[in-house]
Structure formats: C-alpha cells, structure tokens
Amino acid sequence: DGGITQSPKYLFRKEGQNVTLSCEQNLNHDAMYWYRQDPGQGLRLIYYSQIVNDFQKGDIAEGYSVSREKKESFPLTVTSAQKNPTAFYLCASSPGVAQHFGDGTRLSIL
Amino acid sequence: GQQVMQIPQYQHVQEGEDFTTYCNSSTTLSNIQWYKQRPGGHPVFLIQLVKSGEVKKQKRLTFQFGEAKKNSSLHITATQTTDVGTYFCADREYGNKLVFGAGTILRVKS
Numbered sequence: 001d002g003g004i005t006q007s008p009k010y011l012f013r014k015e016g017q018n019v020t021l022s023c024e025q026n027l028n029h030d031a032m033y034w035y036r037q038d039p040g041q042g043l044r045l046i047y048y049s050q051i052v053n054d055f056q057k058g059d060i061a062e063g064y065s066v067s068r069e070k071k072e073s074f075p076l077t078v079t080s081a082q083k084n085p086t087a088f089y090l091c092a093s094s095p096g097v098a099q100h101f102g103d104g105t106r107l108s109i110l
Numbered sequence: 111g112q113q114v115m116q117i118p119q120y121q122h123v124q125e126g127e128d129f130t131t132y133c134n135s136s137t138t139l140s141n142i143q144w145y146k147q148r149p150g151g152h153p154v155f156l157i158q159l160v161k162s163g164e165v166k167k168q169k170r171l172t173f174q175f176g177e178a179k180k181n182s183s184l185h186i187t188a189t190q191t192t193d194v195g196t197y198f199c200a201d202r203e204y205g206n207k208l209v210f211g212a213g214t215i216l217r218v219k220s
Contacts, residue, residue, distance in 0.1 A: 031206055056205070094206060096206070
C-alpha cells in the first residue's frame with residue numbers, strides 16, 4: 001500500500017534536547033516537504049527537497065535541520081535552537097502538482 | 111514574501127445550506143491549489159487552477175480563479191455533514207513551493 005509514513009505520532013521534547021521526526025514515502029516521488037501547522041494558521045514551509053542530496057530552506061527554517069540521503073526518506077530534526085517547537089508537523093511528497101501528506105507528528109514540550 | 115489571505119476564518123452552516131470560502135492576494139497568484147483537512151486528519155489535495163477566469167466543478171464543489179489571478183473561491187452547494195473540515199487555498203510558487211492561506215473551518219449542523 002503506497003503512502004507517506006510519519007513517526008512517531010506524538011513526541012515530547014525536553015529543554016535543550018534535539019529530536020528527530022521521521023518521514024518515509026514509497027510513492028517514488030522526487031520532491032518532499034516539511035510543514036509546521038499551528039492553531040488558526042495555515043501550513044508554513046520549513047524545508048523542502050526536490051531531489052536526493054539537495055534541499056532548500058523554506059520560510060521558517062531557523063531551529064530546524066534536514067537531510068535527504070535517500071529518495072524515500074526526509075527526516076526533520078528540531079534542534080534546541082527552536083524555542084517554540086510545540087506544533088503539528090506534516091511531511092508531504094509530490095510527483096509534480098499535488099502534494100500528498102502524511103498523518104503528522106504532534107510535538108510538545110515537557 | 112507572498113501572502114495569501116483567506117476568509118472567513120470560520121463558518122457554521124445548517125446542513126443543506128451553501129458555503130463559500132475566498133482566497134485573496136495583493137499580488138498575482140501563480141497557480142491556486144485547494145486542500146481539505148478533516149478534523150484530526152491531514153490535508154488532501156482537491157484541485158489546481160491555472161488559468162485566469164478558470165472554473166472547475168467536482169460534484170457539489172465549484173472552484174473559481176479570478177480574472178486578474180488575484181483571488182479564488184471554493185463554493186459548496188447544499189452542504190452535508192461529510193463536508194466538515196478546514197479548507198485551505200495555497201499559491202503554488204516556483205519550485206513547487208506552496209504558500210498556504212490560514213484556512214476556513216467549516217462546521218455543518220444536521
């Protein structure tokens with residue numbers, strides 16, 4: 001069954017800790033994206049990757065980092081530099097037009 | 111950067127009533143995409159509009175792109191309880207980046 005898998009579904013971060021959110025897709029899409037969703041706001045782009053071993057900053061990249069070593073995987077690390085990380089994080093992939101989203105990871109601060 | 115405004119923020123309708131959400135920009139939009147996010151779910155692609163003045167229909171949903179490509183609308187005829195959720199418009203920019211509006215939350219009373 002093709003799709004995008006995000007894990008974990010819920011994640012808690014302690015002060016000063018880096019955490020990594022996983023995103024895996026088996027749709028054979030070249031492009032992948034990370035968004036942050038806060039209540040009452042639309043999705044804001046954190047990072048995106050058009051092809052393996054290449055990625056670009058989105059509108060709110062500060063405090064986040066990514067890698068794209070494999071076509072299927074685009075993990076997002078929320079670093080301790082991100083002072084307000086509590087949000088719903090969505091990963092997406094695209095074959096060119098529509099973006100297909102995973103079920104998201106909800107990150108909270110302990 | 112590009113800003114996409116969406117109104118209303120929230121609408122509560124009686125089942126069977128019509129619903130419209132509007133997407134506006136002060137600058138020319140490239141291509142407009144519409145997504146629906148059910149409560150607790152992830153955004154799902156509905157449609158993309160490309161041409162000035164374009165109108166597309168999907169069953170009870172009608173999508174329009176303004177003549178000047180600065181606004182778009184989504185109209186739902188005779189709402190049903192299955193229509194509940196948040197409707198987002200997004201401007202598709204260079205590099206397949208999406209700039210999302212804040213969304214319109216639709217609630218339907220049965």
